[in-house]
Amino acid sequence: MKVVAFKRELQGSGASRRLRNSGQTPGIVYGGTEPAITISLDHNALYHALKKEAFHSSILDLEIDGVSQQVLLRDFQVHAFKQLVLHADFQRVDQNKKMHTKVALHFVNAEVSPAVKLHGATISHVANEIDVSCLPKDLPEFITVDLANIDVGHSLHVGDLVLPAGVTAVTHGANLTIATASVPAGHVSAEAAAAEEKK
Template identity: 85%
Template sequence: MKVVAFKRELQGTGASRRLRNSGQTPGIIYGGTEAPVTISLDHNALYHALKKEVFHSSILDLEIDGAVQKVLLRDFQMHAFKQLVLHADFQRVDASTKVHMKVALHFANADVSPAVKLHGATISHVANEIEVSCLPSDLPEFITVDLSNIDVGHSLHIGDLTLPKGVTAITHGANLTIATASVPAGHVAAEAAAAAPAADAKPAAKGKK
């Protein structure tokens, strides 16, 4: 994805407020061997880009004065109640240096899992993203979580994921839970109630000849 930015000379609260009033969002680019550069971006273009998942987990082409740099979106601030992007931070990336990045999880095949097909279970998504380490060229847009084999009472962990080539999950020593499968309490109670009359039923007495 491409992002167009402009160098921003004036800084401070007043300058930032004037930028926002003119439809621009202040930001900064940092990292690498170059000095940080303060920038401004078109607010509406940035606001709509932030709605796209790929914008948060992809290497972006950021153009300033005709020169393009490879960057990652590292942070952004939103207004407390207005649909207003207050600031955006971008980090330069080097093609030969691994990056640490949070990547979204996409859950698939829950409907064909034993938990759902056989037991009517609910699969809860405990995590919606994980942190990974990889070269910029290997950074995935998302990671697919295959739920086809999960059964009731079982959980899926980071260690169970099939990661793309060159991508390593950062776990900090913990095999964190990604998803769990459980039967809703109401469903269990209904099944028990339905089974009770059958268990309590007595054979009918035989009639006299």
């Protein structure tokens, strides 16, 4: 994905306010061997890009005054109640160095799992993203979590995930829970209902 930005010379809150009033968003690019530089981006383009999941977990081509470099979105601030992006931080990417970032989880096959099919259970998503470490070329847009085999009373953990080649989960020693299956209170499973009818 491509992002166009311009070098920003003026600093300070007054300069940032003037930028925002003119439809621009202030930002910063840091990391790598070059010094950090302040930039400005088109607010509307950035606002719509932030709505796309891929924008948060993909290597972006950031073009600053015609020169392109690869970056990751690291942080952004949004106004408390206005639809306004106040600031965006980008980190330069080195193709030869492993990076540490968050990747979204996409849950599939819940409806065919024994938990849902046989017991009418509810599957709760405990986490919607995980920390990973990988080279930039291996960074996945998202990681698929297959719920096809989950049953009532069971949980899926980070250790159960099938990660793409070259990608490792960063768990700091804990096998974090990703999803759990439980029957809602007062809900009778299909098996229990059938057993009741036979009595």
